[in-house]
Amino acid sequence: MRKDDENLYLLAATFEYLHAGSLIHDDVIDHAENRRGKESVVKKYGTAAAILAGDWLHARCMHLVGTLAGQKGLDIVCHATQSMVDGEFLQLRYAADPAVSEEQYLSVVLRKTARLISATCEIGALYGNAEPTQQKALARYGEKIGIAFQIVDDLLDYLGDEQVTGKIVGNDFTGHLLIPN
Template identity: 90%
Template sequence: MKEKKTVPTVEDTVFLIEFIQRHAERTEEAIRLDLESALVGNDPLLLEVLKYSLLKGGKRLRPVLAILSSRLCGRNDDDNLYLLAATFEYLHAGSLIHDDVIDHAENRRGKESVVKKYGIAAAILAGDWLHARCMHLVGTLAGQKGLDIVCNATQAMVDGEFLQLRYAANPAVTEEQYFSVVLRKTARLISATCEIGALYGNADSTQQKALARYGEKIGIAFQIIDDLLDYLGDEQATGKLAGNDFVEG
């Protein structure tokens, strides 16, 4: 028997958009509060750079996936869930800042990149702080297992960046090699986001693995779309110059 396909209704789509917006706003508030409390006594420029890179921008895909995964496994909303969700935005934003240093990118999310606005030193240091803060919070909120998951994903991301450097400007790169980069550079981190969200939601091992696989597939699809937009995208819509990633390999 042929499987019947269902199409989301307008009401379903509206509900999903409102859900994402609501939880993205709560995540942004968690980010703002955490930055202001964690950086008391630090140089004010660091707070300025971090707020510039994190607030009022981005789709909040990773935090929303962490929240959804946790709620799906039975966890109720609490302030720590949104703080945990924020850690994945920290890791993502820190990686983007470092990417823009590597790629000499001048635009990000419709405005000047951090490296363009504040310089290389400030950009590298801000990215380092975001990575360190992410690890600290994941370890605090999701325990050693959560920390192991995010550390393994981060190591894979770095390996993916090195593979990308190796394959840069090589027209003979195969589909298999392309997907090996995508899996490490993007998909593993989104997989970790879903898996840690499930872990925080007290999921069993089967549920954690299922959501990790789901996140991996979402991550692969997301990176393919992002790569296509580098060729075909409108700078006004994507917030970055079309072709910049291609030029940098």
């Protein structure tokens, strides 16, 4: 395997580090006992270890992105990370509101999920030396995929099969932002 190929796979893996770290932090916030059908990190190892693990994964992501994609790559991933945190704050704010609007719901989805996938696509284009217009087009494409993914994931909480998804059906109904009626 060529070094460029290895670096491309490593760059792609950085987003899984960020994603996994954010899921660990989500489980701390939500006091979740399970994740994907298994005991959550916070349940198994405690809050302090879970926070540190999530922070380590986030730091590892930033280091690798900076090494592989430079300052522009760091700017992209940092904006996505800030957006994820903004989305978490919005979700906390809207969670107690049973009349959340579609616009509010989509605002959270955009920030918590879509911008992460958008950044993944944009950095791939940056790493591949795509033209700026192509980078932005792939970022928009990733954003649309992220929105669609999160809506389907949320619907699985209503309709999913626990044996297939590893998610307890109805688990997100308590204290979480839900798909508007």
